[in-house]
Amino acid sequence: MDMNSRIAMFPGSFDPPTNGHIDIIRRSNALYDKVYVVVADNSSKKAMFTAAERVGLLEALVADMPNVEVLSWGGLTVDFARKHGVGVIVRGVRALTDFAYEFEIAETNRQLCPEIEVVFLPTNPKYFLLRSSMVKEVAFYGDEIKGMLPEIVSKALKQRVSEMRNQE
Secondary structure, eight states: OOOEEEEEEEEEOOSSSOOOHHHHHHHHHOSEEEEEEEEETTTTSSSSSHHHHHHHHHHHHHOTOOOOOOEESSHHHHHHHHTTTEEEEEEEEEHHHHHHHHHHHHHHHHHOOOOOEEEEOOOOOOGGTOHHHHHHHHHTTOOOOOOTSSSHHHHHHHHHHHHHHHHH
């Protein structure tokens, strides 16, 4: 399939999706004709939410964006891009350390599939410190996560933490 520079993808684990993720999706939606939000389905990683749960949360969050489609994928990002004609991979970067990590991944992807472009979108400053792993830890220890997550994600995370505590 030919690559199309008007079709983008925003890959990630989204475990859970944060307000920062939604900000990048909305901004990508304004820039591209079609945006795939691609949820990594990596069974070797210990995720709090299944890939199907993360897809469901994201679908609810992007319901007002008809040109955004949420899918899960268990393979290489460039293989998804080839299969779906994606010409641009969008990555959000919060700080210089993010950029260094993302740059290495971008260069690897460029070697695997030179026709795909990578675009780095700087994170909105109010989300600079927002990481899914940090949000999960804060929630697990019972602190307030208000403003970090969309409301439906916050409820799902609180429910999951409660389930985990009941299993202990």
